[in-house]
Amino acid sequence: MKLKRSFYARPCLEVARDLIGKHLIHxxxxxxxxxxxxxxxxxxxxxxxxxxxxxxxxxxxxxLYGEPGHAYVFLIYGMYDCFNVVTEPKGSPAAVLIRALEPQEDVAKLGKTDGPGKLCRTLGISRTHNGLDLTADLIWIESRRDKSPKVVTTPRIGVDYAGRWARKPWRFLDPNSPYVSRRK
DNA sequence: ATCCAGATGGTC
DNA sequence: ACCATCTGGATA
Known part of the structure; x- marks a missing residue:
């Protein structure tokens, strides 16, 4: 079932945790x-x-300041795109970066999905999708009848420059998945 | 296994 | 001058 705008309109940290176990589709x-x-x-x-x-x-x-439930896609290090979902009501800038997927069906044949740059490359997501409405029919996130996964938190990756904010436990992952990106 | 340089271009 | 990344090569 496709997630509605009300799912994304909630506090960012709640949305982030709840996105573990959902399915991203392009x-x-x-x-x-x-x-x-x-x-x-x-x-x-x-x-x-x-x-x-x-x-x-x-x-x-x-x-990031726009309507929740839209895509925020940006270029990083000149060669990779990163896909985020905008959360919280309009005017409140907050988003969730999708960092790793467990590939479905034959998607694994197309490439890796264990990193924010790699999953965009493999799914064909790029900056052309920035601002896209995720409640429409091109890219969306849906829930399925899976058992709810265990979720653990760690500090975020690659943001050491951010001082005390770098230590916030704002990375969420399923510790039982072999598809999480590496690094500590 | 870890370490690290280099690719590459938008952003502030 | 950075930077929400990744790859490949060197080293152990």
């Missing part, structure tokens, strides 16, 4: 590419010194 032509979400990170408000909204509503960060 309709590519006549195929559905996707997988089970096993790792995410929350980026929460302007005061979070790791969040792209820390400089206010700059051109890049504008999507």
């Amino acid at each position: 309709r590519r032509g006549d195929r559905l590419l996707g997988g089970r979400i096993v790792e995410v990170e929350a980026y929460v408000h302007e005061e979070d010194q790791a969040c792209h909204a820390r400089f206010g509503p700059t051109p890049r960060a504008l999507t």
Whole structure:
């Protein structure tokens, strides 16, 4: 069942935890590419010194200030895209980065999905999808009748520059999944 | 197994 | 001058 706008409109940390075990789907032509979400990170408000909204509503960060349930996709290190879902009501900049998927069906044949850059590459998600409404029919997240996964938290990856914000336990993952990205 | 340099370009 | 990454090569 496709997640509705009300799911995304809640506090970012709640949405992040609840996204573990959901399924991200991208309709590519006549195929559905996707997988089970096993790792995410929350980026929460302007005061979070790791969040792209820390400089206010700059051109890049504008999507974060928009309606919940839309995609925020940005370029990192000049060669990879990262896919996020915008959370919380309009005007409250917060988003959840999707970091790893357990690939579904034959998606694994297309590439790896154990990292934010890799999963975008494999699913065919790019900056052209920035601002896309995730309650529509191109890219969406759905819940299935799975047993609810165990969820643990750790600090976020690659944000050591953010001082005390780097130590917030805002990375959520399913510790039983072999598809979480490595690193500590 | 860990360490690390290099690729590559948008953003502030 | 960074940077929410990844790969491949060197080392052990």
